[in-house]
Every structure is written in C-alpha cells, then in structure tokens.
Amino acid sequence: MQTAVAAPGAASLAAIAERVRAEVPVLDQRVHGRPLVYLDNAATSQKPLAVLEAMDRYYREYNSNVHRGVxxxxxxxxxxxxxxxxxxxxxxxxxxxxxxxxxRNASEAINLVAYSWGLNNLKPGDEIILSVAEHHSNLVPWQLIAQRTGAVLKHVGLTPQQELDMDHLRELVTPRTKLISLVHVSNTLGCVLDVPAVVEAARSVGARVLLDACQSVPHMPLDVQALGVDWVVASSHKMMGPTGIGFLWGRYDVLESMPPWMGGGEMIQDVFLDHSTYAAPPMRFEAGTPAIAEAIGLGAACDYLSAIGMDKVHALEEDIGTYLYEQLSAVEGVTIYGPRPSAPRGRAALSAFNVAGLHATDVSTLLDNAGVAVRSGHHCTQPLHRHLGINASARASCYVYTTRADVDAFVAALRETIEFFAEVGA
Structure with missing residues (x-):
C-alpha cells in the first residue's frame, strides 16, 4: 500500500520516465528503420531488467517444484x-x-469467481449487473453462468461524457441483485469508476462486488481494503511482470466460503479413493504445479514499481496522459472516446480514437511502418464499440516509461498517415 505524497514536478516526472526507459531493454531498438515508439501498454507492458533477471535466476540457480520437497x-x-x-x-x-x-491471468481469476461463487450462489431470477464497457473477460463468464443458473444480466450505460452512469446503476439495483462486476478503469474509454458509489449501491441490497482492476493496479496506488469490494482481479503482464500469471484478491471470509474450482495436486488436504478434503485459501484454488518463475517475476515487478512509488507512477501518467489527449485532439478529423482529463475522477493515460474516413487498422498499419506501435480493433470491448456506433478504433496507451518525445513522434506519424491517405484518395 502506497502513502500519498505531493506530486513531483514535470521535470522530475520526465527524469523518472527516462530512467525507467533505460532499464527496459526492448524499448532500445529500431522498427522498420525507425526508433521504436511503444504505445500499446494497455495490451501489455514491457519488462525491466529487474524482472527478467529475477526469472532468469530462478531457472539458473534454484529451478525446482514448490511445496513438495525438503x-x-x-x-x-x-x-x-x-x-x-x-x-x-x-x-x-x-x-x-x-x-x-x-x-494464469485476470480472465482466469474472473472465471474462478464465476464458477466457484457464482454457480453455488446464483439462482433463477437473481441479477448480475455489468456494463456496456466491460472487457469480454468480464462479460463472457457471467453470460455462461447466467445460462446455467437462470440469473439475469443487466448492463450499466454511459453518461454523455462517456463514463459509467452511476444514476443508471442505482436504477438497475433491486433486491434480486446479487453481484455487481465492473471495470475499474476502462481499457477503451479511459474512464475511472466511482467505486464508492458502486459499493454503496451493492451493500444496500447485500450484493457482492467484483472489480476488474487490470488497468488500475499497474497505474495508481490501490488499497483493496479501502475500496470495500469483495474481489479484485489483475494481470501481471500489464504491470511490468511476465505473461502467464495474474491474481485474484478476495476478502478472506469470502474466499473461505467458496468451494474449489479445479481439482488436482496442491489444493488438497487429504485424498481418499472416493472423496477428498481441501486446503484453506489460497491453496484451495491453485491446483497443480504453478507458474513459479512467473510468480517470482510478478513479485519483482511489484518491487520495481514500489521502488518508484505508485504515487509517482500515477502522477507521471496523469501528466503524459493529458499531454497525449491534448496533442491527439489537436489533429484534424480525430475523435477520441471517453471523458476529458479534467473529468472529476480523471482519465487513464490512454486514448482510443478514430480518424474520419479511415479505418483504424489502416491507420495503425501505417503508424507501425513509422515505428509506432498502437492497438487497433475492438480491444475486447465489442459491445462498447457497437454502443458507440463504430466497428473498431485505434488506441495509444502510455506507461511509466512513456515520454513526451514518444507522444510527439506518434502525433507526427499520425499526421503523415492522414496526409498519405489524403494524397492517395485525391
């Protein structure tokens, strides 16, 4: 848990970004003959040497299975x-x-809750509240559970500023509401959830709350106890750790009430031919040999970010995210989705956007030719894109190593891209 301190100045923030950048090897390369500008951090972040070396030490020095040997x-x-x-x-x-x-990842963490808690607690007519902005990982598991239990899905809409509508949420909550599962920070809109309002609405009817924190845990100080929710999920690879591992945080009394989801080694207490007893959480939910090197890498990523200070990470991203939004919004023909950085709860350091008359994939392909890596497609939020009336968008997303020079290079390449298509179409 990070302690809030006064935000450092712009020069200090830039120095942090440059220092971190120097410690991330993959960023020091050229792509198609141009210096790499990596702006796909909402999909996955790059890894510092500290993480790579921690995983390498495991395999080089003490590779072995865990919990099973003396x-x-x-x-x-x-x-x-x-x-x-x-x-x-x-x-x-x-x-x-x-x-x-x-x-394995945040998707598995949500599925764990869905199949362990959901299947055993939801009945026909019970309500699950999601939103139109959810990642597919927080939609599909609940769709499957609703089909099996007879539960009803409801979806929170957006405000005119393209944030989740808390007034609509309150209207959706009824005594039949058993779960509210929402994204903390949208990977497409960049909006930040009003968590206290969600918790208040849920507790008024005794409902549980799950928070998809994949886009918040890596970018801001987070205190799961202070949030007041029941479960939080996140992925390692978005917070400078390796792929192949994520985590579920749950209040212990809630975890203790949940039965195992998968069976196998590690999660048992005693096994007989016709029945078994199970370990206490968290082992109850970790069947089989775990991702040992990946867990160690995730721990190293936590150490690395903590050494920077999550208050500084957040301040840096507020600064670079605002700069990205301002520079991108100055490009003629560009539409950016989500609230402005001046919104009451701010905005994440990402911008999903479209250029009038151009397809997002075409834009992203030409940006790649200029060495700029951005995302294109629906970002695993197809329902949100339909809600917005678009079939795809491009997305530029920053992290602690993103500099203003990166943003400037991106915007310059975008202007060149737009000019190219204008000349081709002329």
Missing amino acids: HFLSARATDEYEAARQKVARFVGAASDREIVFT
Missing part, C-alpha cells in the same frame, strides 16, 4: 514463490497474503 532447491523455490505472494499482498494493501490467489 531439499535445498525446492525449499528456496517455495520461499521465493511465497515471498512473491507477500509482495503482491503488500502492493495492493491486502490484509494478508492468504487473500492472494495466483491465476
């Missing part, structure tokens, strides 16, 4: 693996590391 290598691997769990717990302000469940 020999030196196994004991060290177990210690490092469980130390990583403790690091994640501290990073998000959990009351105990027993509240942290390692999963």
Whole structure:
C-alpha cells in the first residue's frame, strides 16, 4: 500500500520516465528503420531488467517444484514463490497474503469467481449487473453462468461524457441483485469508476462486488481494503511482470466460503479413493504445479514499481496522459472516446480514437511502418464499440516509461498517415 505524497514536478516526472526507459531493454531498438515508439501498454507492458533477471535466476540457480520437497532447491523455490505472494499482498494493501490467489491471468481469476461463487450462489431470477464497457473477460463468464443458473444480466450505460452512469446503476439495483462486476478503469474509454458509489449501491441490497482492476493496479496506488469490494482481479503482464500469471484478491471470509474450482495436486488436504478434503485459501484454488518463475517475476515487478512509488507512477501518467489527449485532439478529423482529463475522477493515460474516413487498422498499419506501435480493433470491448456506433478504433496507451518525445513522434506519424491517405484518395 502506497502513502500519498505531493506530486513531483514535470521535470522530475520526465527524469523518472527516462530512467525507467533505460532499464527496459526492448524499448532500445529500431522498427522498420525507425526508433521504436511503444504505445500499446494497455495490451501489455514491457519488462525491466529487474524482472527478467529475477526469472532468469530462478531457472539458473534454484529451478525446482514448490511445496513438495525438503531439499535445498525446492525449499528456496517455495520461499521465493511465497515471498512473491507477500509482495503482491503488500502492493495492493491486502490484509494478508492468504487473500492472494495466483491465476494464469485476470480472465482466469474472473472465471474462478464465476464458477466457484457464482454457480453455488446464483439462482433463477437473481441479477448480475455489468456494463456496456466491460472487457469480454468480464462479460463472457457471467453470460455462461447466467445460462446455467437462470440469473439475469443487466448492463450499466454511459453518461454523455462517456463514463459509467452511476444514476443508471442505482436504477438497475433491486433486491434480486446479487453481484455487481465492473471495470475499474476502462481499457477503451479511459474512464475511472466511482467505486464508492458502486459499493454503496451493492451493500444496500447485500450484493457482492467484483472489480476488474487490470488497468488500475499497474497505474495508481490501490488499497483493496479501502475500496470495500469483495474481489479484485489483475494481470501481471500489464504491470511490468511476465505473461502467464495474474491474481485474484478476495476478502478472506469470502474466499473461505467458496468451494474449489479445479481439482488436482496442491489444493488438497487429504485424498481418499472416493472423496477428498481441501486446503484453506489460497491453496484451495491453485491446483497443480504453478507458474513459479512467473510468480517470482510478478513479485519483482511489484518491487520495481514500489521502488518508484505508485504515487509517482500515477502522477507521471496523469501528466503524459493529458499531454497525449491534448496533442491527439489537436489533429484534424480525430475523435477520441471517453471523458476529458479534467473529468472529476480523471482519465487513464490512454486514448482510443478514430480518424474520419479511415479505418483504424489502416491507420495503425501505417503508424507501425513509422515505428509506432498502437492497438487497433475492438480491444475486447465489442459491445462498447457497437454502443458507440463504430466497428473498431485505434488506441495509444502510455506507461511509466512513456515520454513526451514518444507522444510527439506518434502525433507526427499520425499526421503523415492522414496526409498519405489524403494524397492517395485525391
């Protein structure tokens, strides 16, 4: 858990970005003969040497399975693996590391809650409240659970400023509402959820709350206890850690009430031929050999970000995100989706956008030719794109190593792209 301090000045923020950039090897390269400008961080972040070296040490020095051996290598691997769990717990302000469940990714974490808690608690007519802005990972599992349980799905709409509409949420909540599962920060709109309003609405009818924090945990200080929700999910690869691992945080009493989802080794207490007893959380939900090196890498990423200070990471991204929005909005023909940076809860350091008359994929392809990596498509938010009346968008997204020079290079390449298509179409 990070302690809030006064935000550093612009020069200090720029120095942080430059220092971090120098510690991320993949950023030091040329693409199609141009210096790489990496602006696809909402999809996945790049990794500092500290993370790469931590994973390399595991494989070089103490590669072994965890929890299963008394020999030196196994004991060290177990210690490092469980130390990583403790690091994640501290990073998000959990009351105990027993509240942290390692999963393959945030999608698996949501599925864990859906199939363990959802299947065992939802009945025909019970209501699940989602939103039109959810990532597919927070839509599809609940669709499947609703089909199996008879639960009803409801969806929060958007305000004219393209934020989640809390008035609409309150209208949707009824005594039949059992779960509200929403994105903390939209990966397309960049809007930030009014979590206190959501929790208040949920608690008024005794409903549970799940928060998809994939786009918030890497970018701002987060205290899961202060949030007041029941579950939080996040992915390692978006916070400078490796792919193949994410985590579920849950209030311990809630986790303790949930049955196992997958069976196998590690998650058991005693096994007989015709029945088994199960371990306490979090082991109850971690069947089989885990992603050991990946967990260690995630722990190293938590250490790395904590050393910077999540208050500074957030301040840096507010600065670079505002600069991105302002420079991009000055380009003729560009429409940016989501609220302005001056919105009451701010805006994430990402901009999904379209250029009038051009397809997002065409724009992104020419940007790539200029060495600029942005995302194109529906960003796993097809329902949101339909709601906005578009079939795709391009998205530029920043992180702690993004500089104003990166943004300037992106905007210059975008202007060149627009000019190219204008000449071709002339």
